[in-house]
Amino acid sequence: MPFGFGPHPVLVCGSEPLAGQVVAGLRGEGRRAEALEREHLLALDPRRIRTLILADPPDAADLVAALIAPKRPDRRPGRHATRRLILMHRQDPPPRFTMPEPDSPWRPETFAIPDRAARALLGRWPLHLGLDPRFGQRPHLLIAGFADPAQALLVHALRLIQYGTGRPCASILCAHGDAAETRFLGAYPQARAIADIRFAPVEDLETLLAPAPRVMDGCSASEGRIPETRPPVTLAFVCPGDATGEGIELARRLVDRLAALQGVSPPVLLETGAMSDPGRTPAAGIEDWDGQIIPVSYLREACRPAVLLDGRGDEVARTIHDHYRDSIAAQGRDPSLEPAGQPWELLATSYRQANRHQADHVWAKLAVTDARAVPEEMVESFVLTPSEVERLAIIEHERWAADRHLDGWSYAPERDNQLKHHPQLIPYADLSEPMKDLDRFAVRGLPTLLARQGLGILRLLIVGIPQPAAGCPGGMRLRRLAEKALDRLVTRYPDRALVLASTLTDRRSRELVREAMDREQGVGLFLLLPRPLGHVLAELPDPYERRDFLTLAARAERRIALNGETDLAAWLSERADMSLILGDRVPAGVVEKRVRLDPGGSGLDWNFEY
DSSP states (O other): OOTTTTSOOEEEESSSHHHHHHHHHHHTTTTEEEEHHHHHHSOGGGGGEEEEEEOOOHHHHHHHHHHHHHOOOOOOTOOOOOOOEEEEEEEOOOOOOOOOOOOOOOOEEEEHHHHHHHHHHHHHGGGGGGGGGGTOOOOEEEEEEEOTTTTHHHHHHHHHHSOOOOOOOEEOOTTTHHHHHHHHHOOTTTTGTTSEEEEEGGGGGHHHSHHHHHHHHHHHHSTEEEEEOOOOOOOOEEEEOOOIIIIIHHHHHHHHHHHHHHHHOOEEEEEEEOOOGGGOOOOOOGGGSSEEEEEOHHHHHSSSSHHHHHTTTHHHHEEEEEEEEHHHHHOOOGGGGGGGSSOOGGGHHHHHHHHHHHHTTHHHHHHHHTTEEEGGGGOOOOOOOOHHHHHHHHHHHHHHHHHHHHHTTESSSSOTTTTTTEEEEOGGGOHHHHHHHHHHHHHHHHHHHHHHTEEEEEEEEEEEEOOOOOOOOOOOHHHHHHHHHHHHHHHHHHTEEEEEEEOOSSSSHHHHHHHHHHHHOOOOEEEEEOOOOHHHTTTTSSHHHHHHHHHTTTTEEEEEEEEHHHHHHHHHHHHSSEEEEEOOOOOOOOOOOOOEEETTTTEEESSSOO
C-alpha cells in the first residue's frame, strides 16, 4: 500500500513554507498528511509514527538524534514496526547525522530537493523531447536565469545528455555570468569534458549562440581558428527569481529570439515558483497557449507523493541494484558484506545515486533505438541487433564518463581513488576489448532490466504524413479510410509501436492523427516543425483551427525542429518506415512503402503486401 493511504498519516515537520507545501502536495493527491511543530513531534509516542518527513528543519542533526534515541526499553525486541524518516534538504551535501543502530526501527533517508526535482522534471520533459538523434541532431540545452533549480537541472542534464550524435551543448544565460561560471566550474571542474558549456549575461543571447572558434589540428591558436556552429537549441528552461514578471517576459523574449536567430521553437519550461501560491501561474485555456512555454514548479514535482514517498523514478534504479546483488551472489559472495551490495534501504546515498543516474539514461537509449517501453504482455520478445549494441555501448561509456567527470574524476594511466584518477576516462574507441565488453554487457541487459519491472520493449513503426494533395477531401470519408488503414497496420505489425509524424498544419492531416490517437491506445506523435511555431500559428487565424492544432501538438511525444521544407522532405525520406499519402498525388521523395488514402477517388491503395 502506498505511503499515506493506511491508518497512519504521513507526519511533516520542518521549515515554512516548505513544510506547508509538502502537506499540500500530499493532500492534493489524496494522501493523509499532518503537520507537526517540533515540540509536539518530540513529545509524540514514536509508536504512532510510520512515515515522518523532516522538511529542511534547522539543526537537522540534533532533531534526528533526538528522534532516534530510545525513549524506553523495548519489551518486544524485533517486533516493532519500521519507522521511515525522510530528511528533505535544499543544499548538498546532506546534513550529517548519527545513523541509528542496526536493530533500531528507524530507517532514515535523505532527499535532496533540487536534485530530485531535476530528475523528475527531466523525466517528464526529457532532453530528446525537442530533437531526433537518429537524424543527426545534437542536444543543446539552454537555461535562462540561474535561480533554483537551474544548477541541479544543468548537472543532471549533463549526466543524461549523451545521445551518440557528437559533442552536446549547454548554454546558460544569467546575471553576472562570469561569477556564475566560476562558481559552477569550481564545484564541477571536469564539466567541460562532457559538453560545450557557455555562460553569458541574459542580454547577450546573440553572442552566446554565435559560432564558436575551433582550433584546427596542427595549427597555432592564432592561425587555425575556424567557426564551429553550435546546434540549434532543443530544450530550454527559464529559472528566474520572479516567474510572473521577469520570468514570463524572459521566456517570451527567448521564444522570439530563438525563432529569429535559429528558426526553431523548442519547448520552453518556465519555473513558476512555489505551489502554495497558485495565483502565480496565470490561468489560461489552450487557445491562449503559444505552443512552447510550459509552466512547471520544481517544488511541486519534488512534493508529489509518487516522487517523495513512493520512489517514482527509482524503480529501474532498484532493479539495477538488485541485479548487481544477484551477480555478486552468483559468484559465491555475500553482497551484504560489500558497501555497494547492501540492500537498497541500507545503501549509501552515493551508490543509490549511481544506480539512479544509470536508470535515468535508459529512456535516452530507447529514444536512440527508436523503441519504447510498454507493458510486458504486449511484447513477445526483443533483442538488440549487433549494430544497436555497439551504438548503445558507446553511449553508455560516454554516460559513465560524464558521471565520473561530474564527481571530479579525470584521466590518468593508473587508477588512484584518492586523487580521483581513472585510466578508462578515454574515448570508447581507445578502450580495450574487455573494457568495451563491460559496456556491451550493460546495454544487452536492457530488455531483462525492464522485464523485471513488468515492461517490454517495442520498436517504433514511424509513419510519415506528407502534405495532402490540394484536392483531397476531408470529413467522414477520410476518417473511415484512416480507420481501415490503421486497423490493418496494427494487425500487420503487432510487434511495433505506431508513431505518426506530421507537421499538423493541414486540417486533413489533423483529422487522421486525431482518429488514430483516439482509437488506438499507445499511438504516438512526432510533431515536425520545418519553421517556428509562431509562424505556423500566424497562418491559422481561425480560432477553431488554432485550438485544433495546439490540442494535438500538446499530445506530441517529440517536437522535431527541421530547417525548412528541404529538411522536412529529407526527414520523411530517411526516418519514416512508410508514408500515409492523402489524395491522388504521391509527393516526390517519400519512402517506397506507402498507403494512399484517396477519399475522392480510388479509396485505400497499398503498394506493398500487408
